[in-house]
Structures are given as C-alpha cells and as structure tokens.
Amino acid sequence: MNEDLLLLKQFLDAIHPLNDDEWTDLSVHWKPFIAKRKTILTAAGEKEKYLYFVLQGVQRAYYVGENEREATIVFTYAPSFSGVADAILTGVPSLFYLETLTASRFIRMPAVELHNLMDKHKGVHTLITRALGYTLHGVLKRQAEVQIFTAEEKFKALLQRSPHLLQLIPHKYIASYLGMDATNFSKLLASVEI
Amino acid sequence: MTAYNATALLDELSSDIRTILVYTETLKSKTTEELSKPAADGGWSAAQVLEHLNFYAAYYLPEIEKGMSSSNSNAKSFFKSGWLGNYFTNMMAPKADGQVKSKMKSPKNAIPAKTLDGKKELETFITYQHQLLNVLEIAKKVNLNKLRIATSLSKLIKLKLGDTFRFIIAHEQRHIEQIKRVLL
Numbered sequence: 001m002n003e004d005l006l007l008l009k010q011f012l013d014a015i016h017p018l019n020d021d022e023w024t025d026l027s028v029h030w031k032p033f034i035a036k037r038k039t040i041l042t043a044a045g046e047k048e049k050y051l052y053f054v055l056q057g058v059q060r061a062y063y064v065g066e067n068e069r070e071a072t073i074v075f076t077y078a079p080s081f082s083g084v085a086d087a088i089l090t091g092v093p094s095l096f097y098l099e100t101l102t103a104s105r106f107i108r109m110p111a112v113e114l115h116n117l118m119d120k121h122k123g124v125h126t127l128i129t130r131a132l133g134y135t136l137h138g139v140l141k142r143q144a145e146v147q148i149f150t151a152e153e154k155f156k157a158l159l160q161r162s163p164h165l166l167q168l169i170p171h172k173y174i175a176s177y178l179g180m181d182a183t184n185f186s187k188l189l190a191s192v193e194i
Numbered sequence: 195m196t197a198y199n200a201t202a203l204l205d206e207l208s209s210d211i212r213t214i215l216v217y218t219e220t221l222k223s224k225t226t227e228e229l230s231k232p233a234a235d236g237g238w239s240a241a242q243v244l245e246h247l248n249f250y251a252a253y254y255l256p257e258i259e260k261g262m263s264s265s266n267s268n269a270k271s272f273f274k275s276g277w278l279g280n281y282f283t284n285m286m287a288p289k290a291d292g293q294v295k296s297k298m299k300s301p302k303n304a305i306p307a308k309t310l311d312g313k314k315e316l317e318t319f320i321t322y323q324h325q326l327l328n329v330l331e332i333a334k335k336v337n338l339n340k341l342r343i344a345t346s347l348s349k350l351i352k353l354k355l356g357d358t359f360r361f362i363i364a365h366e367q368r369h370i371e372q373i374k375r376v377l378l
Contacts, residue, residue: 079288
C-alpha cells in the first residue's frame with residue numbers, strides 16, 4: 001500500500017474501520033490529483049464529481065450571493081475529506097465554489113463509485129454516515145457560533161480548531177470566514193492576545 | 195508538437211472553465227444597460243461578446259457530443275497536439291497578463307447583433323460552460339488524439355478533440371479578457 005492510501009486508511013479507521021473486502025474495493029478507486037494554488041475544483045452550479053482526501057495544502061468552499069457578496073463556508077486541509085459534501089451525497093448541483101488556496105495534493109475518488117460502494121458494502125455505508133455525522137456536528141456547532149459569538153470569539157474558536165491557518169493563507173479569507181471585512185480583521189488581529 | 199498527460203490536460207481545461215465561471219458570477223450583478231454598453235472604442239458590448247461565444251458553443255458542443263458518442267476508441271493516457279491545433283490555440287490564447295497578442299476579425303457569421311438581452315446571453319453562456327465541464331469529464335474515456343472534430347470554418351478542417359477543447363477554451367479566455375476591458 002502506498003503512503004497516501006495508508007494515510008487514508010488511518011483516517012478512515014478512526015471513523016469506522018472497514019473489513020478487508022470493503023477496503024480493497026474502496027482503495028482501488030482513489031487516484032492522485034494535484035492542483036496549483038487558486039485552482040477552482042468545483043464551480044457553483046456544477047455537480048460534485050469527486051470525494052477528495054487532502055494530503056497537502058489548504059482549500060476553501062465559498063458562496064457568492066447577490067452583488068458578489070462572498071461567504072467562506074469552510075476550510076479543508078490534511079488529513080481530511082474535501083469536496084462539496086452535500087453535492088457529493090445528493091447529486092444536486094453545488095451551491096458553492098471549492099478552490100485551492102495553496103498548492104494542493106490529493107487522492108480522490110469519483111462520487112459515482114462512492115455511491116456504488118455504499119450500496120454494495122454495509123461498512124462503507126456506515127463509514128460515510130458517521131463521517132457525515134461528524135461533519136454535521138461541525139456545521140451545527142459553527143452555526144451556533146455564527147449566531148452568538150462576537151467576531152473575536154469566532155476568531156478564537158477558529159484558532160483553536162485550525163491554529164496553522166493564520167500562517168498558511170491570506171488573511172482576507174479568514175476575514176471572510178468570520179464574516180468581517182479585511183480591515184476590521186487586521187484590527188482584530190492586532191488587538192487579540194493569542 | 196507538445197505532449198500532454200490526457201487527464202491532467204482535461205483537468206486543467208476544466209479548471210480554466212471554472213475560473214471563467216467565477217468571473218461570470220460577478221457579471222450577474224451588472225445591469226442590462228451595463229452589459230449592452232458598447233466598448234469605449236466602439237467595439238462590442240459584453241452582451242455581444244457573450245453572444246459571440248454562445249454562437250461557437252452552440253456549434254461545438256453538439257459536434258463534440260456527436261463525435262464522442264460515435265467514437266469507439268479507448269482513452270489514451272497522453273495527448274499530442276497537432277500543428278494546426280497548436281497554431282489556432284496559440285493565436286487565440288491571451289498572455290498571462292490578459293493581453294491579447296494580435297487583433298483578429300471574427301468571421302461574418304459569428305458577428306453578434308447590436309441589440310441583445312445581456313442577461314439572457316449571460317445565462318446561456320453559463321449553461322454552456324456547465325455543459326462543457328460535463329463534456330470534458332466524459333472525454334476522459336475518449337482518445338483525444340484519434341477523434342477529430344470539424345471546425346466551424348469548414349467541415350474539411352478538423353482538429354483533434356484535445357485541440358478542439360484547447361482552442362475553444364483559449365477563445366473564451368481571449369473574449370473574457372475583452373469583457374473585462376469593456377466593463378472596466
């Protein structure tokens with residue numbers, strides 16, 4: 001097994017271990033994929049064709065609303081899944097753009113194959129349901145934060161979850177994730193004790 | 195001629211289309227008047243440029259789909275561009291800074307009408323880009339070298355499928371730069 005697949009296996013085992021048959025069927029579908037920084041992996045309106053597993057780099061999913069207002073929804077980085085989750089599972093066109101913020105390395109599998117394997121193997125089904133559960137946990141938690149946290153509290157929560165992001169990506173994306181404009185964010189950054 | 199990894203080329207072209215889609219997202223907030231305002235030098239409006247691109251998409255997409263569905267060759271891992279395909283693509287493609295190398299004249303049949311519904315052209319354009327993305331994905335199962343697609347210039351002038359994609363997308367990039375200049 002190559003190193004990338006080994007990393008994937010470790011990641012999956014922590015969610016729900018697959019038996020040998022299930023793993024063999026699943027592992028054959030992952031192909032390496034690399035992308036330069038600022039590559040759009042999925043456009044809004046497009047079906048999500050792949051489930052990604054991030055090996056390197058930072059990506060973000062963002063929404064573009066009326067008058068080009070933009071909301072950064074989520075950052076992804078190694079080792080974790082990436083891709084527009086709801087679109088992968090439902091087949092509905094993505095509401096979001098998914099882009100790389102830094103040069104990125106992945107392995108990825110076609111969403112179609114994932115669906116087939118979920119039908120074929122109970123273990124794969126359980127794995128994806130659990131992974132989705134964790135994702136939903138994160139999304140709901142963030143929903144609560146968005147509603148009650150001050151900008152500073154949101155920022156501290158992000159730093160706790162993903163302390164390395166501040167060094168890796170331009171601050172305007174972090175500002176966008178926090179729902180602030182870039183100027184206010186740099187003021188916040190100057191004032192917060194980390 | 196340049197040789198490419200076929201899948202990587204298709205991924206890169208898809209990513210180019212998505213970059214165009216990110217830009218056209220910003221056009222949604224423009225008014226019909228802004229979209230139909232002629233360029234300062236009297237050149238085409240954004241709406242006209244979009245119609246021009248839609249004209250080509252309306253020709254090439256069905257040709258490509260037809261070609262791919264009747265093709266029974268297996269995918270090859272590499273693609274070697276042809277001399278004509280390279281020539282056309284290089285002629286079209288804007289430089290990295292968005293400048294175009296040479297001014298060109300569009301064929302008569304591809305010159306857009308003066309009055310157009312820019313919003314509708316934009317919507318059509320976006321729909322075509324999504325179709326193009328699907329076609330690029332399906333093309334991963336096709337031999338990009340062997341399948342040839344007739345150009346809109348003449349049924350007798352054919353380009354390899356891989357070159358057809360490169361050419362169409364370079365053409366779009368060129369004209370997207372033009373829209374950026376018009377709406378500056």
